[in-house]
Amino acid sequence: MRQKAYGLRQTLITLVLNIRDAVVSGGPLVILAVALIIGAYWWLKPNPPSQVKLATGPAQSAYASFGEQYRSTLAKNRIRVDLVGSEGSFDNLQLLREGKVDLAFVQGGTAELTEDDQESLTSLGALFVEPVWLFYRTDSAQRLTKRPHLNSLTQLAGWRINVGTAGSGVPNLFNQLLEANHLGLEKLRVTHLTETPATVEFLAGKIDALVLVSAPESPMVQMLLKTPGVQLMDFPQNEAYGRKFKFLSPVTLPRGIVDLAANLPPQNVHLLASTTSLLARDDTHPAIKQLFAQASQGIHSQAGWFNRARDFPNTRSSELAVAPEGVRAINEPAPLLQRYLPFWMANLVERMWLVLGVLLAFMLPLSRVVPPLYQFRVRSRVFKWYGQLRAIEHDMEQPNPDRASIQAELLALSRKVEKITVPLSYADELYALRSHIHWVLQKLEQQEHGVGAAHPNNAENTGHQANPHA
Known part of the structure; x- marks a missing residue:
């Protein structure tokens, strides 16, 4: 019995000494490896910030609605998305330029993109189209043109028309369309009200026409399409507009798409549409770009009035170069690790694997010591x-x-x-x-x-x- 106790004691002593010798011998190498990993982590910053800012648009707009969906989706990955309201696309672009937001919805044709924009901003893909909705009152058409329908912008001379605020980007876009028709703003009675006050004035008969550039999901658009005495202008030359302006695409609002039972609209309507993209500052964390691009797959891939399922998001219709994170998220399946691991862990491994490989190659020769x-x-x-x-x-x-x-x-x-x-x-x-x-x-x-x-x-x-x- 005494021999067994002595043998056990000697075994424990030997084990402790062996562990001590192993720690002292390999400890410096382990400390060096840990220090290098910590240094690489600090330098690469693989984990994204927990809070980002997304510029949306006016209250009750499609941008605001989509912003809520992005906030809800990213909250599942513990990323807080602060929604920054604005007057619209032009304001969003300015907020990006000034670094006041990390990402924003920006429609094509909002403003001329500069070389600085090409270097400091990047796209995460085209998300949806925003048609140019020109609503006009039937009684105004009868009174001003002696005809019940409009089919050309040249017929708007002398009309009271609201083209939105400067921050929305609509005035700049619509002015380009007027100039293409040799019609200057001086020939119109233009106002610059926001959507809600402008709609109130329009329905009250104080404005003859109302220009909106918004996704069909906009509550204001949905309401005006069903309002008696209000018509939507048809652009029979929409193909020509699409060839003339690279940021516009010809689209068709199908007959009955608004309300099949009421047959609204009663015939196909030719429209012009600007493509809206999700833009991000180039210095936005790559993991944040990846999360937003992946979220866009679920938010914008459904069939809509102007697109079939999975037409959006895409990497074909953006004015800016699409970030690699957007290209991978849109055109490739979800990364293997993200299918089985939480995002933060999969992202950490994906962004650190190269460093770990280099570290392993560096430490193997040293381990021979x-x-x-x-x-x-x-x-x-x-x-x-x-x-x-x-x-x-x-x-x-x-x-x-x-x-x-x-x-x-x-x-x-x-x-x-x-x-x-x-x-x-x-x-x-x-x-x-x-x-x-x-x-x-x-x-x-x-x-x-x-x-x-x-x-x-x-x-x-x-x-x-x-x-x-x-």
Whole structure:
């Protein structure tokens, strides 16, 4: 029983010493690896910020509605999206330029993009089309043109028309259409009210026509399409407009799409549509761009009045270059890791794997130093006593040595060596040291009697062998 307890104690001591030697030998390498990983993490910043700002648009607009959907979607990944209201697309572009928001909805033709925009902004894909809705009152058409329907912008001369605020981008876009028809703003009675006040004035008869550039999901558009006495202007030259302006596309509002039972509209309506993209500042965190681009897949991929399912989002219709994160999210399947891991973990691995690979290639050669260092530390427990043994042996060779003192030193050294614990693979060196100490003791005893001691490595010595496994 006592032998078992002693054996267990020795095993535990050996285990603790082995762990200590392994930690001391490999510790510097581990510390270096951890320091490099921390440095790479700090430099790459793989995890995105927890809060971003998205510029949307006026209250009750399609932009505001889509903004709420993005906020809800990204909240699942613990990203807080602060929605920044604005007057519209032009304001959104200005907010991006000034760095006051990270992302924004911007429609094509809002403003002329500069070289700085090309460098500092990037697109995450085209999301949807926003037709140019020109609503006019039937009674105004009868009064001003002596005809019930309009089919050309040239017929608007002298009309009271609201083209939206400057921040919406609509005035700039609509002015380009008027100039293409050789019709200047001075020939119109233009107002710049926001959507809601302008609609109130329009329905009250104080405005003859109302221009909106918005997605069909806009509540204001939905309401005006069903309002009696209000008509939607048809652009029979929409194909020509699409060829003339690169930011416009010809689209058709199908007959009955608004209300099949009421057959609204009663015939196909030719319209012009601007494509709206989700723009981001170039310095926005790549993971944020990826999350927004992935969210757009679920928000904008459904079939609509002007597109089939999965026509949007796409990378074909954007005025700016599409970011790599947008290209991958739109044109490629979801990354493998994101299918099985939380986003933050998958993103961390995706952005750190290259660094980890380089680190592994760098650390492998250094790791070869660890085994020799471990071996040196274990063997040094044994070899450090040879210096003391050599000194004792040197004292023995002096004239008239103090043999009693030397014997006491040898016995003390023997007791210390007996307490040394080494792994079994190094036991032969420990037993060799013990054998050498015993040999020196024998030499000391035989020196007193004038007899030479046999070396412990001699097979014919007194029976004490240097190698315990022999």
